[in-house]
Ligand SMILES: NC(=O)C1=CN([C@@H]2O[C@H](COP(=O)(O)OP(=O)(O)OC[C@H]3O[C@@H](n4cnc5c(N)ncnc54)[C@H](OP(=O)(O)O)[C@@H]3O)[C@@H](O)[C@H]2O)C=CC1
């Protein structure tokens with residue numbers, strides 16, 4: 001926040017439009033008079049009476065179970081000091097916002113005029129009926145310790161002072177990982193803690209419980225080193241007083257120290273102090289908004305440092321935002337009576353472990369990074385990593401159950417996982433199921449365009465995630481250079497340059513020649529074609545040297561699909577190939593076809609396409625409900641397009657009576673069962689919406705899926721090429737890394753299905 005325009009931006013952000021950052025939104029329909037009689041008098045009396053009979057029913061009929069109070073008296077707001085309750089409100093609204101966006105927890109922020117322990121405790125205690133939990137925030141030490149102690153003892157809902165425990169959990173996880181990277185042992189590190197307030201005391205207690213030795217640490221407050229001789233210290237701080245006599249100030253303490261933890265005020269540490277630290281030092285300068293030492297200054301002071309701050313604009317943000325949303329989520333979901341040590345420790349290890357797992361591409365994109373991975377600049381997960389909710393909340397909930405403070409028990413952890421994910425509004429369950437299926441039997445996938453960064457990045461992800469074993473085609477030096485430049489590590493991955501290959505190319509060329517010699521291809525031309533990586537990759541799949549081919553990122557569709565058709569060919573009993581998109585939408589998955597290959601199919605061709613797509617949807621364990629789309633409903637319009645779709649439906653009904661299919665119909669009738677039932681009660685599609693939409697032309701299908709992507713916010717997975725004997729999948733020109741990974745996953749599952757079909761006993 002040191003740049004003037006940033007300061008103005010921050011003020012504008014808060015003042016613009018509706019002032020502040022939070023509003024209250026109704027969760028029930030309020031559209032009619034009936035809705036309002038249910039929501040308020042007289043209807044509301046019913047839940048009131050139920051709760052009066054059984055107070056636990058408050059969790060059933062009100063928002064209590066998902067409502068947290070963020071409460072402050074404004075006495076230690078960030079590192080800005082005692083600036084009062086009103087001035088603390090932007091921070092508390094900010095915490096509310098973070099609770100909501102990261103863990104779907106609703107918050108009332110309460111800024112109270114209460115300085116004494118008694119006043120504060122009395123106010124908060126009186127709020128117990130309203131809230132499912134209490135997050136104490138930015139209350140200065142030492143009052144905060146007594147306030148928290150009393151509230152925990154006197155209340156029956158979880159209470160946590162976030163500056164103490166949230167910070168302790170995150171920085172504990174960061175310390176474990178930083179020590180691992182720097183080759184230091186927790187029970188040997190020499191630690192300097194600057195600050196002796198709420199956060200510093202609690203963090204230090206956490207480090208001790210993680211293995212740090214008390215005799216190896218020193219602590220400072222604003223008046224200097226904590227020593228037993230000081231008469232101004234309370235018992236809590238005296239507990240951290242050092243016996244060391246060789247230190248008179250912070251600069252002395254930093255000499256030879258392994259770790260510095262700052263939870264004090266901005267700019268109190270100098271580069272010289274960092275230079276005097278031991279080899280491979282760890283510096284957590286966590287004061288907000290200004291850290292104890294500026295990030296760039298610290299990094300410039302020495303090469304072997306691990307540096308973290310509490311800020312979001314530098315690597316390694318050690319900030320309690322990684323903890324409080326998920327800790328409360330887990331606690332609320334099991335209706336815990338407290339947040340105990342077991343739950344905190346579970347959160348520490350969940351966060352520390354998560355940092356070692358491969359980072360999802362969405363996180364790289366969110367931070368404009370290409371390859372975040374565990375190391376000096378990535379010691380803990382990034383706040384926008386959506387895996388935090390499943391990893392941390394589930395660990396906390398489990399620890400609450402195991403330690404006996406849960407009033408509700410979770411038994412189906414998979415279902416809980418799904419619930420957590422859908423809280424963030426992106427429940428791609430089908431895609432996750434497909435990914436899990438791919439992981440059960442990973443296949444060898446050859447990437448035709450491996451001299452491309454996005455392809456290599458996707459190859460890295462599918463290898464790390466154990467979805468597939470990549471085989472890379474392209475110039476070996478170029479591929480290795482791109483991997484090196486982007487710190488990709490694909491281990492002993494097979495890299496093949498078709499232009500340099502001899503034996504295998506010879507075999508492939510001979511095969512191509514034999515297959516196509518009566519279609520005008522000479523052996524010389526076949527050899528030349530084999531230097532094209534789409535031909536080469538298709539031959540690898542044909543000869544069983546790979547299980548699937550991924551191609552097309554940089555080429556047009558036709559020139560990518562042609563080699564596959566020539567070399568691998570179409571499945572027995574099928575007259576054509578077709579393309580399908582899996583559309584992941586807010587309303588669940590839908591399948592669109594043909595969006596890729598057949599430009600203006602005839603009625604019979606539409607039937608062929610429908611049969612192919614219907615079968616593929618069924619292979620994903622989804623009951624296909626197919627609508628043949630048009631601009632007409634069951635004969636309401638004449639014209640070439642409605643007539644051909646009508647004819648297709650007639651053939652489908654005759655030849656495939658078991659298939660759930662109907663049409664021709666407009667898209668809204670296909671997707672809205674009551675509209676369909678009201679107007680066309682005879683439709684065989686009645687009851688549920690269609691999930692498989694067959695378009696009359698390629699143009700219609702292509703336009704529809706792109707509109708869904710751009711306006712409807714749907715994720716499009718595809719084009720999934722259907723009807724080839726062996727799996728070849730063609731990327732859209734310019735696909736993102738995520739889209740490539742999705743296609744590889746689909747290709748692996750396709751290979752599994754085709755492999756099982758070809759070797760039924762395998
Ligand atoms: N990154 C994160 O997630 C978090 C960061 N913080 C940051 O940590 C800092 C402290 O917060 P919190 O513990 O809640 O506040 P407190 O007011 O409870 O504690 C502040 C402590 O810092 C000491 N202090 C102030 N200035 C100096 C200085 N120049 N040298 C040494 N010690 C100093 C104070 O000393 P004395 O006791 O003598 O007054 C006090 O012990 C804030 O900057 C806050 O933003 C806090 C929570 C989370």
Ligand SMILES: CC(=O)C(=O)O
Nearest residue numbers: 078079163288319320
């Ligand atoms: C992050 C936080 O809670 C603080 O700086 O106070």
Ligand SMILES: [Mg+2]
Nearest residue numbers: 078137138163
């Ligand atoms: Mg705080």
